[in-house]
Structures are given as structure tokens and as C-alpha cells.
Amino acid sequence: MTGIPNSLSGHSVNLMARAGNTCDTKICKTAATSILHDLDVNIDPCSDFYQYTSVGTFTDLRNNNLDSLRDIIELTYDELLTGAKEKSDEEFINPSQSDRDRSNFNKIKSYYETCMDEATIDSLGPTPLFPDIKSLLDKLNFPVGLDSRFTTDHVRQLTDALIYLGNEGVDNLFSFDVGIDDKNPEEYVININQPDLGLPSREYYDQADVIAIYRNGLISILSSILGNPKDSSPLEELRRTKLAENNLSILSNIEIENMVDRYIEFESHLAKITLANDQFQNPIDLYNPMTIAELHQKYPVVDWIKLIRRFIPEDASLPSNVIVIAPKYMQDLTDWLVNSANRDDGVTTENLREFFIIKTILANIGYIDKPNRDLYRNMIGKISSGATETPPRSRICIGQTSNTFGQLLGRYFVMKKFGGESERKQAAKFLDNITSSWKSRLQDVSWLDSETRSRALEKVSKLKHKEAYSLANPDDRSPESLAQYYNGIEVTPKEYYKTQQSAFQWSLKKEWKDIGQKVNKDIWYMDPHEVNAYYTPTFNEIVIPAGILQSPFYDSDLPRYLNYGGIGVVIGHEITHAFDNSGRLYDGDGRLNSWWTNATATAFEQKSQCFIDQYGKFTIDGPNNSKYNVNGKMTLGENLADNGGINAAFMSMRKSLSEDPENNLALPGLESLSPEQLFFINFGRVWCSNMRPEMAVQRVLNDVHSPAKARVNAAVQNNPEFAKAFKCGAPGSREMNPVDKCSICKLENELPP
Template sequence: MVSNSLLVRANNLTCSTQECISTAQSILKDIDLNVDPCSDFYQYTCGSWIKKATIAEDRSSTDVMRNILEGPYENAYKNLLTTDKGFHTEDLANIDKENFQTMQDYYNICLNTSYIDSVGPTPIYLDVAQLENILFPVTDDQTLVSLDHRPLISQTLAMLEAHGVSTLATLFVDADDKHPDMNAILFDQVSLGLPSKEYYEDLTVLEKYRVGLNDILFKVLGEYSTPDDAPIRASESKKAGFQPWDKQKIETAVTRYIGFETKLASIALKKQVFFYNIEDMQDPVKSYNPTKLSDFQTQNPSIDWIGVLETLIPNGGTGIHSPETIIVRTPEYFEKLNTVLTNATLLTLQEYFVIQYVISRVYSLDNASRTANRKMNGEISSGTSVEQPRWRICVGYTSLSFANSLGRYYTLKKFGSETERTRAETFLKTIHDAWLNRIPHITWLDEQTRAKAIEKVNLINHKVGYSVISPDLRNPSSIQEYNAGLSVNKTSFYETEVTSSVWYSNKMWKKVGQPIDKDEWLMSPQTVNAYYTPNSNEIVIPAGILQSPFYNIAYPEYLNYGGIGMVIGHELTHAFDSSGRKYDGKGNLADWWTNATSAQFEEKTKCFIDQYAKFNVTGPDNKAIHVNGKLTLGENLADNGGLSASFLAYKKLQETKPDPVLQGLEQLSPDALFFVNFGRVWCRKQREKVALQMIYTDEHSPSTARVNGVVQNSPYFAETFKCPAGSPMNPVKKCDMWGLCVKAVLAYLRVFT
């Protein structure tokens, strides 16, 4: 083991600032000192927090955004965290006010539940009537789908896609893995109504789904009404040419819908929610299937795919049409989809399209409709049907629809401006350097692969805090230009959401055939998250996660390195996880590993798959559900690699800048507090149904596994807490990919001395 003098550098300094005192008190409220950290480190760091916490997350960021949205424009620039240095304010005040007003108008119509409830679900009537009577009219319930119906199906699918509603398949525009500077059209499998295909194999869940859909459709399309909205339901249905569905029609339609969707689920691959990573095809090479559009059309004749794309791609005089080649991520799905369609009736498809549209829009309708939807989701996956306060819901919607507008003001209130962004970038660079400088000491890499790995790390780009180009959040004109055409209907929240969906869809399809805008962010600055993009070989650390407990400029550095340092290291490690390693430094999907080194990598992953598969969570009915070690492999590799990189970066800093201990926590060394803050940033409490859903759909391991799995593999943790060999947190067999042995740590640290 590394000597105690190296890893636990004691000093007599105690941090007595108010920030340190309050932070120490916060840590003491979270940790459970009665738990042995060598037995269960997650319980040690989070035990007291778990006992006292409610399911609701910390709301500080949401509260800040609420104050911005509910106050006058002038208040957006009061009580800033620091200055607005580098931000255009007075010179572009008029444009800034216009941006603010549009954003606030959106928030206010979302809040206006009195009007939303007074009109019931009637705003959706016209759209449903168009689906039933114009786009997809059906005269009987016996006619099977044939090639004669291809125009009918294709036009409807295109219209729904243009409104941001995916149905039979998921079509989107993104980077071409082998030409990462250009946008391509990608075809992926269906987006299912239930969280994952496993749910369709559970008869109890399907029954809850049936009951829930019946209730939703009765409230939205049925004869349900209240004394207040009955007159407007009658008048608006007549005006729209919409015939309300009776109970028998609803029940029959729901039965057909679930049967049809179950067939789609049966031909779909197991999928993850984020970025369409597929457990059955986690290798990006296998999911990269460039295909001539004409060939794809011939092989999949049930839908006029060429016509769908030509409808979606806005020509606008640019001369952009359907490309010659598309990328099909799940060819097996599309092959089987043809069979599913030809065995379905036209009425089944019509009802499928209508129900998909209703479910996608129900959140913007009246309280009765929203309540039915919440109840169904609570029964199946969320575990609760309690509605959050309306202001909180509307803050979330505004943060999505007007991400950059709200992000500008949030950043100044909660993060700072250019000085803080520069400071955070400097911090990030220390983790980056640690990742880079340990590569020469990774013994299983051969020289050829090592050289390419070093090249890739050197090319990783950083984006920190907030967007400064596309758009430039410091410049109101840039935000206005980015949002051009995004409008608000000051009367109808539903209509605003429809036009917003069309706007976002149109913005995406305009990218076809265009170069990738590598300056555009995929997350808003207020998002409490971070990401790595393999096609751009970049990491993005938004202002939203550069907050306590992850990061605070007043923290002792060991807390920052244990918190945001680990997150940064995690994102850097994604460049070398089971998927990211398949891309080179320029973002190309290319095999730059030698066969021998690649084989060693694959062999090492088996240890992580087996290790994490031993963790479990408690699902419904107290059933233990094991983590899917294969599904979570990439994130587990990133967690392990990220913490070790951050720890090494901290050790480098500690050599020249010893940190003080915290008052009341003097028994814990700076190294111990590094690990404590790592553990506490992942403290979570969730309902059993959510835990089950996450096991099936989330590529991240549950919090217990994220914390304990990493420390089990860390010799530095074992030394810091003096864990006996063979204890639960210090197993004899450790999984390692990008960590360093003790001898290598000593060599690594000499790089800086």
C-alpha cells in the first residue's frame, strides 16, 4: 500500500470560514458515523440523510429559476452571485427585455390553470378529428393494411413526426459516426409507451396499463365532462367535427392498442433511454448501418420512407432533399416491422396514431386529463400520482422550451460570469492533465495504442459553465437569433406546445446535409448533469452541476475533487469506455486499438460486469432486482476511471497546497473527506417502482452500486480508511481498467515534483 505519509497528509489547520462550518454541519447531518465505512461506504456517507430525506430532490436551483420567472425584468440582474462581466446588458437591454418577456409569457400561460381547466381537453379535438377524418379515415374494422394504404400511413407518420411525436419508428438527425463533421439521418426502433420492453411481459403491468389508458381516453376523448366544461366540450367537438368516443369504443381501442404495441415491443431490442444506446447492440460499430435510402425503401415497402423524409426536411429554397444514404441503427426491427404492419387492421393503426398523439399532449390539457395520466404512471413506474406544485412544473417546462433564455439569467444568479467560467475551466484542466499523465503508466496498453490514447486525450475539447457561441448566452442578440420563430400563444398553453414542438422538429430537420455545429450544447446551463460526446470528442460541464455539493469555490479542495472532480474524470473516461473507445480523437468511428490490447480491454470488462451484477435494489413487493452489469458497463467504467483520475489530481495539488480539515470532522483526513464527498453527492432515495424502471432503462447503476462499487476497486480508499483485506469495501479481487497500481502512483506523482 502507499505509505500513510503520502495518502493521509495530516495537518493542524482547521477551516473556520462560515462556508466550511456550514459544510461540515451538512456532512455531519448526512453521514452515519455508527456505520463501518469498510462494511458499507454508501450507508456510511448517506445513512443519516436517507433516514430524514423525503423523495423530493433539492429544489434550490428550481427556486432560483422561479424567482427569475415570477419577478420583473429588473430583478433578473439583482443579487447576482458575482458581476455580469462579459455579459451584454445595458447596450442590448431592449433585445434582452424582449427575450425575457417571451420567456415569461410562456411561464405565465403554463401557470394559468384556470383557463386550461375551463376549456377541458377541447384544444386537442381539432387535431384528433384531422387524424381520424382527414389524414387517416377508416370505414370498417376488418380491412388489413396493404401497400394500397402506404400513402395514408406515410402521411400520418410524417405529420406526427413533424409535431415531435414518434410512433412506429424513431427518426432523428445527428452526427454521422464515420463522418462526424456532417449531420446524417438516423433510423431507430419504436419509442414504446411503457418504459421498456420488459414491462410488456408482465400481465399485471399490462392490466394497469389497460385501466390507465381507458381512464385517460375517457377524460380526453370520451363523454366525460364536469358541469363547468360540459357546454364547451359539446360546442368545440361540434366545431371541430370530432365525435366523442363512447366507453365501448374506448375499451376496444385500448385492447387493440396494447396488443399492437406489445407486438412492436416484441420485435424491439432492449434499449436504454439516453442517446439510444442499445443493450443488445452496445457496440456502436454494430449499430452503424449506412444504407442507401432507395435500398431501404425496397426492403421496407410498407411505408413510403422517402416521402416521409421529403415531408420532414424543410426545403425552403436550399435545395436540400432526402439524402442518398441513411444510417439504420436497428435493421432487424425494420425487417420485422413490415410483417407486423401487414397483419394489422387499418383501424388498429388509426387508433394507435390517435392514442400516441393523445398521450404525447395530455400534459398540456386540463386537470382531469393530467390526473388520469399521473395516476397511470404512478401505478406502473413512478410510484406516486401526487402532482407537484404548478409553478414547479412550469419552471421545468420553461427551462426546456426556453433553455438559453432562462439559462442566461440562471447562470448569473447561481454560477457567475467569465471569471467563474475561467476558474472552473482551470479546475477541469487539472483532472484532464491527471488523465493524460497516467497513460504512460498503464501497463496493459501497448505502445501503438498508448500513442493513440494520448493523442485522443490531448484532443478532448472542454465546454464549461454556459454556451458562448451557438448561441452566446452573454449576448441577447445571439439568443434572439437562435430562438427566431419560437412563439407563444398568450391564450392557449396547448397551442403553444404544439407550435413549440413543430419549431423544435423543424430546427432539427433543417440540419440535414449541413455541417455539425460543434459549438451547440446538448444541455442547458441550468441542467444538473454533464456529458461526453464521442463524435465531437468533447466534455460539457454545465453551470447547473457546478454547485454544492459537487463544487463550491469556498470549499476545501478535497471536497471539490471528490465531487465535481470525479464527475469531470467520469466524462473524460467516457472517451475510453466500452463504446467511447471505438472513436478516435477526431470523433471518427474507427478501430485504433491493436488486437492484443483490445482483447485485454474486453477481458477486463468482464470483471466489472460480474462485480456490478452482484448489486441489487429492492423493487415492488420487496423483490430484489439485480443490476444489469452489461447495460451499466460504460457508466461503471467511467465512475471508476473518473474517481481515480480526480484522486490523483488532488494528490498532485496536495503536495503543494495542504488543505485544512473541517471543524467537527477532525477525525477525518482530507483524503477521507475526498471520498466522503464523492459518496454523498450520490445520496438518493427513490420509490420501488422507480428503482425497477431504472434497472431496465438506465445505463447508470443505482447509487449504492455507484458508490460502493467504485470504492471496492480503489486501493487508495482501502488505505485511507484502513479497511482490512477481504472486508466488503476492500475485496481481495479488484476490477481495474484505468487505475494505477501503488508503484505507478509514486511514479505518477514524481511527474509533478
């Protein structure tokens, strides 16, 4: 591709194309080359904008960041510091804390190297799992046998098992964690919810071919871990010895097959009583406070006082309320267990024992030997990811290092790749610009009544943002702050499994110590190097990490119209979440509160239905020529955010063109493209992605985000400015310019193209 057809030039006069108005810097030349490479000029953008721009910037940048993190962690500290001095500032490089910084760096380097030591990990086989299975069985001193039905006489043993599993991070009969109280966002609260399943969602349990793969995979895993030794090799002899030391029986082939069949039957019943993903969209429906006495009355299968007391700090009082997010699931689970003696599908104590054993194995299989990891990966690959090759161990280990030491690893990413306070403050100004545009747009929305508009403007005025990296709890600029934050994680070289257990215990303790404390709003829920962003309704805050503040999303030296089409749309997307179908139910102080008038709420619901219907018509291709429709209800919040984000960013871009022309010069070789066109092109490049059919199905069933093609094409279909920029003709004449456009924030003065 050597150029852009003249037919794609903007309908408006392109002032940037005048002599001397082209950016000739290295970064502009690189951006122009990248855009030319990414566009398929044989595709009409008005017919299929996704195909015209299909690249996948998110995936590419995430992989690049992982590679950068790997390169950083494989340096020595002195090599890191030498490179960081070229990019970072004095806020990050403080000679008085260099010893602490070196110690921190060496700690995560040791963690990474322990993960990379596959020879040691493989030499142990699955044996690190055995003490955990033994400890579980010691708690589960149920009567043994398939004829022993569960009754309320077994509540003590079940409670002890749930405490143990919760302390080990093993999914079980329900989830149980700490969150922010939606109606009192200054306080932490305990949430009780339905569990994660072994398969990606409840729909998979109705597919016979999937269950067959699941069954065969589990049989292979259990045979490798608990089955008869295959030979007399040293590793198999070690496995036999360690099983005996932990009083674990070697299982025959038929015992394993029967155990797996019972496990799948049990889990399939759990899947049947779970709620579908699209039933978790309304936070008011999910907010069900109950006293501990009510828990005992409604769900008498657990000793709730004992369970809660074992997790909260010793000096904390029992909470007055907990939040039950899925009461229907909890009631159905209780009825199933309590009435097991009188049901054909009743639960036996052996069902529970086997279910918890397999869950323990699956929860920890990523930390044992490669042969067992591969068995699990192959099974899941066939079912839901389509992956056929194992990623490089370095990518797996840098991902684990990030999961464990995210803020600390992020510090070194910022030092090496981002810069420091001057870059962060520039990004903060950019966020302010988008917020200002969103606020201006609210003032002109025709269907908002004065009362709701006033409260909406107040909410935007109270909207906070954080950018690049954490400044407190921990302060990523301070080695001392980071050392204190991660104190408690013990890295034991040559013992990866033990190290992972230490990391989990640290994380669990950090989570539960919040009970009884005021909410810490300095906290970040992402790491600095993540290519992502988020909005927190209880904080009324958006967060944009340094990882996404990179080209092509953002660079302070790029023309502003590209930045607005990249990170500007992302920022606008997150701001829009404050007013989507879920976020709009929280006020400016982060409190779950129905502050909309009835008339305005009704108008919002009517306008939202257009998006539900529009996105529900998009499909993805699954395996074996199958097709799945997008769930317009489940994805509504993200779809609204996509559309609101592109509108807010475009409005800011237009303002920038008139107020800041020197930072909106044309790109070399792309002078025929208007800034409006390049805005949309950068947007398309950001969101496009490709994935295997199995993964596409998993996403469409579970992900609240629409598939990439729907995200790109639906957003431009709804945007009149896109049709103007690309001369898409009269409404209805081209696929990307339909007559009926969905809009929540249609303005009084908004005219058709």
C-alpha cells in the same frame, strides 16, 4: 452527531490538523456542518460506504436549482438585474443590450405565466386536442373496419400519417431524427430507430398486473376525452360541441374498452419486436448506412422519398445515406405489416387508426386540463414512478420553461447564481488538471501496447471541454444572440396548448435545417443550470454546466480535496467515457474507427467482464418484495466511467495536496478526517439517492447508470486507496475491501493496500 470516531482517522499523518491549518471561513464552516449532518457514524464505512454517506446531493441540488429558477422567473426584470449585479460581471450585464435583455426575460416570463394559468387551461378541458385528432384522421383515409387488413396499397396513407405525426412530435412506428454521422462527424445524418413505447420498456408488457393498470388508466383517459358526457355542465357541453365541430364521434363505454384492448395488443407486439436496451451498447453494431433505394427495397411500407423530403429543407438534396440503428426491428415491423393478410396477428387499418389516435392523446396530455393530466399521472405513478402526489404547478411550469427556453433561462441563472467569466475560467483550469491526471495515468497502464497507447494519448490531447455556459450558438452572454436563437417561438397568453405547438415547431425546424450543413461544434446539448455533465464522442468533448459547478460539487473557495471528490469525480467520469466500451471506438477526431490493436482490445474485453459480473450481483428492491439484478452489460459504460473518474480525481487531489497546501486546509470540527477520507466522503454524498420501488424497477430496466448504492459501493470496493484511507484491513476482511478488485487502468506500480 457531534464528532467523528477516532477509528476513522486516516492512516497517514494528517498535516492539515496542525494548528493554524484549519479553514475558518464561512463556506468551510458550512461545509463541515453539512458533512457532519450527512454522515451516519453508526455505520462502518468499510462495511457499507453507501449507508455511511447516504444523502442524495444530485437530487437536492436539482430541486434547489428548480426553485432558484422559479424565484428568478417570478421577479421583475429590474429586480433580477439588481440581484445579478452582485454576482455577475460586465460580460453579462451590457447596458447597450438591456432593452433586448428585458424583452427576452419578459418573453419567458409570459411563457411561464401562460403555463401557470390553470384556470384558463382547465376551462378548455381536453378540447385543444380535437383539431389534432381531426387532422390525423384526415390523413388516415384508410378503409374503415376491423376486417380491412393493411397491405402495400395503403403505403400512401400510412406515409401521410407518419409525416403528420412526426411534425406533431407524436411517437409512432419508428423514430426518425437528425444526428451526427459517427463515421463522418463533420456531417449531419438522418437516423431511423425503433420507437419509444407507452410503457417504460418491453419487459413491462409481460406483466399482467401492469397491463391491467395500463388498461384501466387508458380507458379512464379516453372516456374523459372521447367518451359520453358525464353531465350537462358547461365544460362537458363545450366538449360535446367541440367534438361535433371536429367531426369526431362520441364513443360508448364498450367502444372505448375494445379500442384500448386492441391498442394494447398492437403495442405489445411492437414491444415484442423491439431490441432490449443492452443491445444498444456497441456503436459499430448500430451504424447501418443505407441508401434510400435500399430503404424502399428492405422496408416497403413507407414512401421514404416523400417522408424524408417533407422534413429536410427545401433547398437540401436528398441524403445519399441514412443510418438504420435497429435494422432487425425495422425488418420485423415490415414483415408484420406486409404479411398482415396472411397472419393471425395481422394489422388492420383500424389498428393503425386507433394506435395513432391514442398516441396523439398521450403525446399532448401534459398540455391540457388538470383532471386529464391527473388521470395519466396516476396511471404512470402506479406502474413505474410510485409517485402519489402531483408536484407543485410552479415546478412543472419552470421545468417546461427550461425545456423550451433552456439557454435563455440559463443566462439568468448564471447571472444570479454563478457569476461570469472569471468563475468559468477557474472551472476550466480545474478541468485541465483532471485531464492532465488522466493523461499521466494512461502512460503507465501496463497492458496497453505502444501503438494503442500512442493513439490514446493523442485522443486525450485532442479532448476539448466547455464549462458553465454556451459562448456561441447561442452566446449566453449576449441578449441579441439569444433573441435570434429563440426567434420563431410565439408565446400566446391564455393559449398554452398553442404556445407549446409553436415551441415544438421551432425545435423541429431547428433540428432538420441542419441536413446538408456542416456540424456546428459550438452547440451545447445541456442548459447552463442543469446539474449534470456529458461527453460527446463525435466531438471528443466534455461539457460541465454551471448548474453542477456549485457546492457541494464545487466551489472555488472550498478545500480542493472536496472539489476533487465532487466535481473532480464527475469530470473524471466524463473523460473516462472517451475510453469506455463505446467511447473507445471513436478516435481523437470523433470518428467511429476501430483504432485499438486486436491484442489490446481483447485485454480490454477481458477486464470489462469483471465489471459486468461485479455489478450484475447488485440488486434493487421492487414492489411486493420483488428483487431485480442490475444489468451489468447495459450499465458497463457508466460503471467504467465511475471507476475511472474516481481514480483520475484522486490522482489530481493527491497532486494538489503537495502543490497547493494553502487551498487544502482542514475543515473545522473534522480535523480528525484526512483529505483522502473527505475526498471519498464527498464522492459518496454526491451519488447517493433514494427512490420508490416502482421507480427503482424502471431505472434498473432502462437506465444505463447503475443504482446509486452500486455506483458508490462498487467504485470504492475497486479502489485500493479507499481501503487505505479508512483502514479497512486486509483484502477480504471487510465488504468494501474485497480480495478481487475490478480495474481497467491498473498501473505497473499499483500496490495492494
